[in-house]
Amino acid sequence: MKIIDQYKKEIETELQVDEFNIKDVSMKTPGRKHFWVCKLIQHKKNLLNLKAQRYNLKKELVKLIQKESPVKVTLPVAEKTAYTHEKMVELQQQIDDQELIIEFLEKTEKTFTSLSFDIKNIIEIMKMETL
Numbered sequence: 001m002k003i004i005d006q007y008k009k010e011i012e013t014e015l016q017v018d019e020f021n022i023k024d025v026s027m028k029t030p031g032r033k034h035f036w037v038c039k040l041i042q043h044k045k046n047l048l049n050l051k052a053q054r055y056n057l058k059k060e061l062v063k064l065i066q067k068e069s070p071v072k073v074t075l076p077v078a079e080k081t082a083y084t085h086e087k088m089v090e091l092q093q094q095i096d097d098q099e100l101i102i103e104f105l106e107k108t109e110k111t112f113t114s115l116s117f118d119i120k121n122i123i124e125i126m127k128m129e130t131l
Helices: 002-014 022-068 075-082 086-130
Strands: none
Touching: 002 022, 002 086, 022 075, 022 086
């Protein structure tokens, strides 16, 4: 998935910590965490919008199926048929993609949360090395 690869590259560069950039990384960490949480919320909002679209599309397709069917079709059968429609399958794929991105970003947020502890540990190791 393209967007996850893009996010992955950005995160990899942000999480590279060494003796020379530790102060810079520690100063930027709260802002970067906020940035990724905003991305997470944006994707959750996109997911909600896609689910609303799916609901509305399902209603439209069910009406269309029941109207155009040569025989009377029950609601459950029409709903099941609606889920196999091309537009519905495409919308479901978009929903699945958003859910995967959300899972990725939730784990990223946890990584950035633990980064401050990691930086603290690195500083402690650096102090011990200088003694």
